[in-house]
Amino acid sequence: METVALQCVAYVVLFHGVLGGVITGDDALYTSDDKVTILNVTNFKPTVSISSNAWVVEFYSSWCGFCKRFSPTWKDFAADINAWEGVISVGVVDCADDNNNPLCREYEIMRYPTLRMFSAFHSGKLGIELQKDSIDEMRHGVLGFLEKEQMEGRGSPWPNLNPYRSSDLKNLWKDASPEVVYVIIIFEEPESYIGREIILDLHKIKGIQVRRATTHNEALSRLLGVAFYPCLSVVKRDLNSFNLKLVDNTRKSFREQIVSFLESVGIADVNVVKSVSHTGVLIEKVEISSDRMADSAVAGTNLQQPKVYYQDLLGAFAYSLQHEIPLHHHITGQALGALQNYVKVLRKYFPLDHAGNIFAEKLQDWVIVKNDNIQGKTFEDQVKILLVESKFKLPVLQNWKGCRGSKPHFRGYPCSLWQMFHTLTVNSVLINSHNLHELKPLEVLEAMLGYVTHFFGCEDCAAHFKQMAADTLHLDVHTPDDSILWLWRTHNKANKRLKGDITEDPKHPKTQFPSRNACPACSDSKGVWNEEEVLRYLKRFYARNNINYSETTKEDSKEITEFVSDDVERRKLGWDFSIADISLCVVLYISSAAILILVYIKFVLSNRYKKKSYVFDLLGKV
Numbered sequence: 001m002e003t004v005a006l007q008c009v010a011y012v013v014l015f016h017g018v019l020g021g022v023i024t025g026d027d028a029l030y031t032s033d034d035k036v037t038i039l040n041v042t043n044f045k046p047t048v049s050i051s052s053n054a055w056v057v058e059f060y061s062s063w064c065g066f067c068k069r070f071s072p073t074w075k076d077f078a079a080d081i082n083a084w085e086g087v088i089s090v091g092v093v094d095c096a097d098d099n100n101n102p103l104c105r106e107y108e109i110m111r112y113p114t115l116r117m118f119s120a121f122h123s124g125k126l127g128i129e130l131q132k133d134s135i136d137e138m139r140h141g142v143l144g145f146l147e148k149e150q151m152e153g154r155g156s157p158w159p160n161l162n163p164y165r166s167s168d169l170k171n172l173w174k175d176a177s178p179e180v181v182y183v184i185i186i187f188e189e190p191e192s193y194i195g196r197e198i199i200l201d202l203h204k205i206k207g208i209q210v211r212r213a214t215t216h217n218e219a220l221s222r223l224l225g226v227a228f229y230p231c232l233s234v235v236k237r238d239l240n241s242f243n244l245k246l247v248d249n250t251r252k253s254f255r256e257q258i259v260s261f262l263e264s265v266g267i268a269d270v271n272v273v274k275s276v277s278h279t280g281v282l283i284e285k286v287e288i289s290s291d292r293m294a295d296s297a298v299a300g301t302n303l304q305q306p307k308v309y310y311q312d313l314l315g316a317f318a319y320s321l322q323h324e325i326p327l328h329h330h331i332t333g334q335a336l337g338a339l340q341n342y343v344k345v346l347r348k349y350f351p352l353d354h355a356g357n358i359f360a361e362k363l364q365d366w367v368i369v370k371n372d373n374i375q376g377k378t379f380e381d382q383v384k385i386l387l388v389e390s391k392f393k394l395p396v397l398q399n400w401k402g403c404r405g406s407k408p409h410f411r412g413y414p415c416s417l418w419q420m421f422h423t424l425t426v427n428s429v430l431i432n433s434h435n436l437h438e439l440k441p442l443e444v445l446e447a448m449l450g451y452v453t454h455f456f457g458c459e460d461c462a463a464h465f466k467q468m469a470a471d472t473l474h475l476d477v478h479t480p481d482d483s484i485l486w487l488w489r490t491h492n493k494a495n496k497r498l499k500g501d502i503t504e505d506p507k508h509p510k511t512q513f514p515s516r517n518a519c520p521a522c523s524d525s526k527g528v529w530n531e532e533e534v535l536r537y538l539k540r541f542y543a544r545n546n547i548n549y550s551e552t553t554k555e556d557s558k559e560i561t562e563f564v565s566d567d568v569e570r571r572k573l574g575w576d577f578s579i580a581d582i583s584l585c586v587v588l589y590i591s592s593a594a595i596l597i598l599v600y601i602k603f604v605l606s607n608r609y610k611k612k613s614y615v616f617d618l619l620g621k622v
């Protein structure tokens with residue numbers, strides 16, 4: 001009975017996952033319309049590892065807020081260096097896709113987004129980190145990388161990025177292919193990037209070759225009559241030369257100047273360059289924001305009461321154990337300690353059913369004795385083994401219920417992670433309500449901090465959370481109740497900071513929690529909190545008996561809630577009944593109620609007959 005019911009739940013979860021959890025088409029952060037190559041576990045090696053190109057790849061996660069904010073920049077960056085194709089290509093990998101787990105683990109991606117530059121034929125190497133920055137800074141970072149590659153003997157078929165050091169014009173033509181009609185030399189300061197940018201921007205035009213020379217090459221400057229920098233000189237095969245006039249000293253202006261010259265002399269390949277434009281980007285941004293405003297207006301009039309769903313809590317539990325933790329190659333030192341604390345806290349306070357408790361206990365026993373290191377892959381395998389051993393099922397695909405966003409890249413995992421940690425702080429207090437003095441006030445929060453620091457893939461989330469903990473955790477938390485309130489306050493600070501951000505789901509605007517609607521006593525009309533009431537509200541909201549079991553109907557979950565709500569009863573039963581146990585009880589409860597009603601009806605009806613005859617009898621007697 002129990003396993004059948006659990007299997008049903010698992011199938012429904014899987015089915016929903018297929019329908020609702022996979023990001024495709026318009027909802028994905030990147031689509032085939034962008035100038036990025038969408039890479040995954042199957043095409044990464046054949047495309048990137050054995051490529052004669054260099055690559056720069058963004059490893060991201062579709063749920064990570066920073067990644068969403070960063071994706072327009074990355075698209076613009078890809079469009080900006082699209083003409084460099086053949087030398088360097090731009091790609092993306094979604095590490096939130098479970099299929100890509102082995103790939104993201106192999107490349108040791110622990111934070112999102114991570115940008116890596118790969119040499120041509122890099123196979124096996126982890127690549128070099130590119131700093132996330134403005135488009136210009138990232139382009140300069142890539143240029144520095146390419147130049148170094150070339151200096152170290154890789155990328156010899158690429159256009160020469162090194163400055164021309166000779167003063168003999170004949171050498172210029174030595175390695176020029178027969179199609180080249182003009183060599184264009186850009187004279188500039190040694191630290192200027194424009195020369196290298198133009199070399200790559202125009203490298204596909206067959207009739208020309210672009211080189212750069214620096215102010216150090218005075219002899220060449222004199223030879224070509226260069227009086228000031230920067231300057232563009234054009235050298236023909238017969239070594240005659242002339243200089244082009246520049247309007248201003250930008251990459252764009254250099255490019256335009258060269259292109260209009262080439263047009264004037266009839267070099268047909270110029271169209272290759274002219275096709276490189278990325279004007280669509282701004283328009284797209286404007287459209288998104290007006291769309292969002294309309295949506296927010298609708299959402300504002302349609303406030304729903306928040307709920308906690310078991311499906312979401314279990315989703316966070318599953319994703320952390322099956323995805324985030326296994327992504328790490330080696331887990332050692334502080335990360336290992338953080339993992340052990342996290343598993344301990346889950347075992348103690350996560351509302352699991354009987355099989356779940358067995359699983360959590362086995363996992364804790366396994367993790368706790370490791371004192372050196374655990375391989376991410378070993379952890380992943382061990383979780384699988386223990387799930388089978390304990391007959392516990394975790395959803396494989398993500399399927400959010402309360403945390404489901406209006407688009408797949410909204411809400412989801414981070415939403416469920418917050419809720420899980422609120423549930424853990426609240427339940428640590430409720431479970432220990434009779435021996436609170438034995439409960440360490442920071443037990444759950446320190447486990448959370450450890451998890452977020454070492455395993456939560458969202459880089460800026462971890463940074464913000466660590467900062468907030470460093471600022472206030474030890475000042476504010478002295479009792480177990482303080483830990484509940486601290487997490488509430490911290491979460492509200494995040495809500496405030498992220499209000500109006502592009503990661504905000506327009507259908508679920510960020511508000512201070514709980515709303516006055518949900519808890520009128522928690523705050524006054526000016527928004528001043530009554531923390532005592534907030535605490536009471538949180539203890540009710542995140543208590544185990546308030547959790548909605550996902551696939552049950554409203555009526556069922558109400559009955560479950562009522563059934564479990566008796567505190568004494570709950571303590572006596574422990575935390576050990578499963579969904580199946582509960583539904584069994586509900587069935588028994590309903591059927592015994594039905595039997596009682598039937599008996600009652602029968603009794604009343606037969607009584608009425610008796611009464612009637614009795615009355616007649618009496619009358620007869622009177």
Ligand SMILES: Cc1cc2nc3c(=O)[nH]c(=O)nc-3n(C[C@H](O)[C@H](O)[C@H](O)COP(=O)(O)OP(=O)(O)OC[C@H]3O[C@@H](n4cnc5c(N)ncnc54)[C@H](O)[C@@H]3O)c2cc1C
Pocket residue numbers: 065066306307403410411412414415416417418419422452460461462464465487488489490491492494495498503504505508509510512513514
């Ligand atoms: C530790 C952590 C740090 C994060 N830091 C960042 C960051 O720096 N930058 C960033 O872009 N994103 C960050 N995120 C993600 C971000 O906070 C949201 O989780 C994400 O934007 C999804 O938002 P949401 O609308 O689903 O609601 P969430 O904010 O995720 O909230 C989930 C649910 O929790 C309940 N809730 C809301 N507020 C409270 C509260 N104060 N107390 C108790 N319950 C509450 C509500 O029912 C709500 O629906 C972080 C997430 C976590 C877990």
Ligand SMILES: *[C@@H]1O[C@H](CO)[C@@H](O)[C@H](O)[C@H]1NC(C)=O
Pocket residue numbers: 038039040041042043099
């Ligand atoms: C990887 O991407 C290619 C090309 O888009 C696709 O055909 C393939 O099915 C993808 N593989 C996986 C495992 O998603």
